Amino acid sequence: MKINQRQQNQPTTTLRLLDLDQAKAAVLASLRSPGSRRCYEHAMVEFIAWYCSEPRLGFNKAVVTRYRMHLDEAADCGLLSPEQVAGIRRVKGPKKLVVRVGNWLLANEARALWELPDAKTLKGKLPADE
DSSP: OOHHHHHHHSOOOOOOHHHHHHHHHHHHHTOOOHHHHHHHHHHHHHHHHHHHHSSSOOOSHHHHHHHHHHHHHHHHTTOSOHHHHHHHHHOOOOOOOOOOOSOOOOHHHHHHHHTSOOTTSTTTOOGGGO
């Protein structure tokens, strides 16, 4: 099954204002810095207002991307300062907690493998291969 088909089969979650307020409270409670709390609260209030103004949007990556495009449009129209635009573009996605499985090459081992000549070319053929 392709990824697109899997995504289409998943039910879309439409968040209610109560859900959004609970999520906002949880995020704000996790922040120590009052400055960070203030900035995050402002950004989340803006997002919630935008999200609730759109007709029945499900909450997924496409909606977040759509919101970012909305912010980019606002920046193009001069509604956001260059500092705000730079801040939006610096935002990274969530940290991925991944455990590597298997034997991974070190940087020098990967480089040596990459630099090996292609066995299909004349340069890559060894005298014993003839």
